[in-house]
Amino acid sequence: MYGERAIASLRRGFCRFSARRKTEESASVTVSASRKLVGDRLRSVQSVRDASLESALLVSMAIGKSREHVVLNPSLTLSERQRARLMRLVRLRQEEMPMAYICGVREFWGLEFEVNPSTLIPRPETETLVSAALRLAKRGGKILDLGTGTGCVILSILKELRPCQGVSAPGMDGRVRDDWRGCAVDISKDALNVAKKNAKILGLSDAVQFIHADWTFETGGRAPPRVHPSLGGFDIVVSNPPYLTREDWTRLPKSVADYEPKVALDGSEDGLRAYRALARQVPSVLKANGHLVLEIGSWQEEGVRELFKGAMRHEASIRDPCGRMRCLVFKKMS
Ligand SMILES: C[S@@+](CC[C@H](N)C(=O)[O-])C[C@H]1O[C@@H](n2cnc3c(N)ncnc32)[C@H](O)[C@@H]1O
Structure with missing residues (x-):
């Protein structure tokens, strides 16, 4: 049988373990971690010229906020649904779908045009x-x-x-x-x-x-x-x-x-x-x-x-x- 000290030590260990897991999980779903992950995946896509810019765009689409909001709030966390949406968007871009079709808009002459x-x-x-x-x-x-x-x-x-x-x-x-x-x-x-x-x-x-x-x-x-x-x-x-x-x-x-x-x-x-x-x-x-x-x-x-x-x-x-x-x-x- 375990003694009281052993049980207390196990408890402390479990607390430390779950705290570490929590930190890792939330770290993996912050805006900044998501941008890094997406940027790394996009770097091997032929038509991607600026992986950092595109990762910010995809994250902004996934969470439904502006690109500025994404840049200014790196520690914001993504919900599971937002992460799933982000992964769907990343897959499309990995299949070389142009960013303009994914976003549905392209700037021209300083104006925004819908595209499909x-x-x-x-x-x-x-x-x-x-x-x-x-x-x-x-x-x-x-x-x-x-x-x-x-x-x-x-x-x-x-x-x-x-x-x-x-x-x-x-x-x-x-x-x-x-x-x-x-x-x-x-x-x-x-x-x-x-x-x-x-x-x-x-x-x-x-x-x-x-x-x-x-x-x-x-x-x-x-x-x-x-x-x-x-x-x-x-x-x-x-x-x-x-x-x-x-x-x-x-x-x-x-x-x-x-x-x-x-x-x-x-x-x-x-x-x-x-x-x-x-x-x-x-x-x-x-x-x-x-x-x-x-x-x-x-x-x-x-x-x-x-x-x-x-x-x-x-x-x-x-x-x-x-x-x-x-x-x-x-x-x-x-
Ligand atoms: C190179 S795109 C130009 C689109 C747009 N003006 C631009 O600059 O982004 C050519 C356009 O001509 C259209 N088109 C091609 N053949 C045509 C035809 N025989 N009669 C009318 N439109 C045609 C296409 O559907 C397409 O939208």
Whole structure:
């Protein structure tokens, strides 16, 4: 039989043991421990550039608080449900699902856009298109976005041009530029629904008409002027069409190839299919002296300029902030 001292010693030992286990358990579920664990797991994921930033984002999603809250409260503990949610999110990211699809949002032009797997994730280089179009936007007018996706291009442009009714935008020489209207076309109904939602969030629902159409006529879709008779000619057409070649396609990282919509990226064998269609269609939807602002792949300047020769005058070739050729501006000859 155990003596009293032995029992007391066992009790003390058990207390110390359970205290240690408790500390270990709670340590393993604090925000800071979770971030470390998630960061370690994400470091081996190919598309993860900043494991520390992504771990903070995933933890913030799992606990339903802002990233700032996560950073400022490292000793907060996660409930079992929050830990399970975190592990589900981590698994998705380990399978190379892009962070933007996991979060459901991506920042573009300083604005937040909803995204889902039916839309391309807006890329920073596409902001080159927005600034080029803004430089052309004088007085009021009509602007058409062919292949709108999340609506990031046209909505960013209109957000600048229509800051609020009757008030001039900064840097606009006192001109009131709230008389711009837009029309956004996409072949994907699901993408258009996302764009409509983004327009609503940005307070631009009244400024844009959304049209489900195919700009090529190839699948029986209708051309913008016919589906949009009330607007007539456009002053500016913007487009970031699909432009990857078949060869590019084979080199895409898993995070793009397996998750982003093929219809948003695939430019056929030579990457130029969409530009051929646009060269046929765009002159007929533009007003005289109207402009087309096109995103291109950095290697496509020559090929795309050739396609528009005769139909429109080349006005500018613009590089993106990384120095890559990214945007061509054409003017309709009157
Ligand atoms: C490269 S994504 C650009 C999306 C968005 N404008 C951006 O810059 O993030 C091309 C978009 O064109 C759409 N698209 C592709 N082919 C089309 C067609 N024939 N007619 C209309 N839209 C098309 C795709 O659904 C996709 O949303």
